[in-house]
Amino acid sequence: MVPATPADKSEPPAHPSRPPGTFRVGSIAGSDVLVTSSWFLVAALIAFTVAPRIEQVQPGLGFWKYVAGFVFAVVLYLSVLLHEASHALMAKRYGFAVSSITLHFLGGMTEIDGAARRPRQEFMIAVVGPLTSLAVGLAAVGLWFITPDGLVQVAVEALAGANLLIGILNLVPGLPLDGGRVLKAAVWGASGNEHRATIVAGWGGRIAALLLLLWPWVQYEVFDVPPTLFDYLLVLVLGAFLWTGATAAMTHARLRRRLPHLIARPLARRTLTVPEDLPLAEAIRRARDQDAGSIVTVTGSGRVTGIVNEAAVQATPDERRPWIAVSAVARSLEDELTLPADIAGEDLIVALSRRPSEEYLLVEDSGEIFGVLATSDVDRAFRESRH
Known part of the structure; x- marks a missing residue:
C-alpha cells in the first residue's frame, strides 16, 4: 500500500519528524525505514502461529520453536520491505521524495511526498509493489522444490504463500490498496478526471470491505471450515482498515478539488x-x-x-x-x-x-x-x- 502524503516534490524535509511509537532500523535510497511498536505484536502472533508447524518438522525444540517462528516473521517482513522499497524506488524515479518506509501491524506504508501528476505515474508507482510480491512468491515456490526438508523448507513455504497472498490481495481494485490506485489510474486515464477516478476507486475499497465481512460465511459454506473467533476478528480489523482508508481517500479528493481556488x-x-x-x-x-x-x-x-x-x-x-x-x-x-x-x-x-x-x-x-x-x-x- 502506498498512501501518498502531499509535500515538496523535489526536496525532502530538512528534519523530518519521526512518528511516535516508531523505531528507525536503517534506510533505503536515502529514506528512513521505520518499524512501529505494533510490529512486535504481529511478530509474536506469527511466531505462535507457525510454532506447531516447526514442532512437526523439527520435534524437541521446546522454546526455540518460538524463536524460529520469530525469525520467520522477520523474513516475512523483509519481503514486505521489498514490496514497499519498490514503491519508493519507482516514486524516486519519477522525481518524488520519499520520507520514510514504515513496517506496521498490517504490513507496510511508503510515505511519498507529493501526488502523482499523471495517470501513468500513479499506475507504475502502485503496480510495482504487488508485482514485486508476486515475483518473490514465485521465486520462493521455485526454491521450495529444491530445498531439503526441514526448517528452511518451512520458511520458504511460508515466504511463498505469504507473498503470493500479499500480491494478489493488493491488486484488489479498491483504495487504499495498490489495486485501488491501479483502478484510479485507469479511470483517470480514460476520463481525464482525477477526482472522479479517486471517488470510483474509493467506492471500490468500500465494496471490498463489505465483501470481506462475508469471508467467514464463505469459509463455512464453501470450504466447510468452521470460522473461529480469530477469523471474525481478523475480517473486522481488515474491513475497518479498508473502509476507513477508502473514506479518507475520498475525503482528501474532495478537498483537493477545492485547492485550485486558493491563489x-x-x-x-x-x-x-x-x-x-x-x-x-x-x-x-x-x-x-x-x-x-x-x-x-x-x-x-x-x-x-x-x-x-x-x-x-x-x-x-x-x-x-x-x-x-x-x-x-x-x-x-x-x-x-x-x-x-x-x-x-x-x-x-x-x-x-x-x-x-x-x-x-x-x-x-x-x-x-x-x-x-x-x-x-x-x-x-x-x-x-x-x-
Missing part, C-alpha cells in the same frame, strides 16, 4: 516596509494612512528582516506602542516564510504546512515584495470555496 496573489495584503527600529505606534499610523494590511521590517540598506505579527501587535497595549521598536513584534524572516507571489493550489497548502506561521512574505520573481499572505485569509478562502 496567493489575490489573497495577499498590501504591505508597508518600515525601518526595524521605528516605534510600533508610528509604524501602525503609517500603515493606516497608506491602507496597508501588513508591515514588513527592513534594515537601513533595505534588506527585509521580519514580518510584523498581527496577534503580537493586538496584544501590545496602546500606551506601550510608542516606546517599543516595531521589530519587537516581528517574526524573523526565514527562507521558508518567503513564497513566490504566484504560488497556488496544492503547492500553497504544502508550503504552509511545511513551516506553519501566521504570515508569509510574497515576492515576485524579480525579488520585489508583492505583499504578505496571512494564514487566516487562506483558511477563510478555503471555507468559502465550498459554497
Whole structure:
C-alpha cells in the first residue's frame, strides 16, 4: 500500500519528524525505514502461529520453536520491505521524495511526498509493489522444490504463500490498496478526471470491505471450515482498515478539488516596509494612512528582516506602542516564510504546512515584495470555496 502524503516534490524535509511509537532500523535510497511498536505484536502472533508447524518438522525444540517462528516473521517482513522499497524506488524515479518506509501491524506504508501528476505515474508507482510480491512468491515456490526438508523448507513455504497472498490481495481494485490506485489510474486515464477516478476507486475499497465481512460465511459454506473467533476478528480489523482508508481517500479528493481556488496573489495584503527600529505606534499610523494590511521590517540598506505579527501587535497595549521598536513584534524572516507571489493550489497548502506561521512574505520573481499572505485569509478562502 502506498498512501501518498502531499509535500515538496523535489526536496525532502530538512528534519523530518519521526512518528511516535516508531523505531528507525536503517534506510533505503536515502529514506528512513521505520518499524512501529505494533510490529512486535504481529511478530509474536506469527511466531505462535507457525510454532506447531516447526514442532512437526523439527520435534524437541521446546522454546526455540518460538524463536524460529520469530525469525520467520522477520523474513516475512523483509519481503514486505521489498514490496514497499519498490514503491519508493519507482516514486524516486519519477522525481518524488520519499520520507520514510514504515513496517506496521498490517504490513507496510511508503510515505511519498507529493501526488502523482499523471495517470501513468500513479499506475507504475502502485503496480510495482504487488508485482514485486508476486515475483518473490514465485521465486520462493521455485526454491521450495529444491530445498531439503526441514526448517528452511518451512520458511520458504511460508515466504511463498505469504507473498503470493500479499500480491494478489493488493491488486484488489479498491483504495487504499495498490489495486485501488491501479483502478484510479485507469479511470483517470480514460476520463481525464482525477477526482472522479479517486471517488470510483474509493467506492471500490468500500465494496471490498463489505465483501470481506462475508469471508467467514464463505469459509463455512464453501470450504466447510468452521470460522473461529480469530477469523471474525481478523475480517473486522481488515474491513475497518479498508473502509476507513477508502473514506479518507475520498475525503482528501474532495478537498483537493477545492485547492485550485486558493491563489496567493489575490489573497495577499498590501504591505508597508518600515525601518526595524521605528516605534510600533508610528509604524501602525503609517500603515493606516497608506491602507496597508501588513508591515514588513527592513534594515537601513533595505534588506527585509521580519514580518510584523498581527496577534503580537493586538496584544501590545496602546500606551506601550510608542516606546517599543516595531521589530519587537516581528517574526524573523526565514527562507521558508518567503513564497513566490504566484504560488497556488496544492503547492500553497504544502508550503504552509511545511513551516506553519501566521504570515508569509510574497515576492515576485524579480525579488520585489508583492505583499504578505496571512494564514487566516487562506483558511477563510478555503471555507468559502465550498459554497
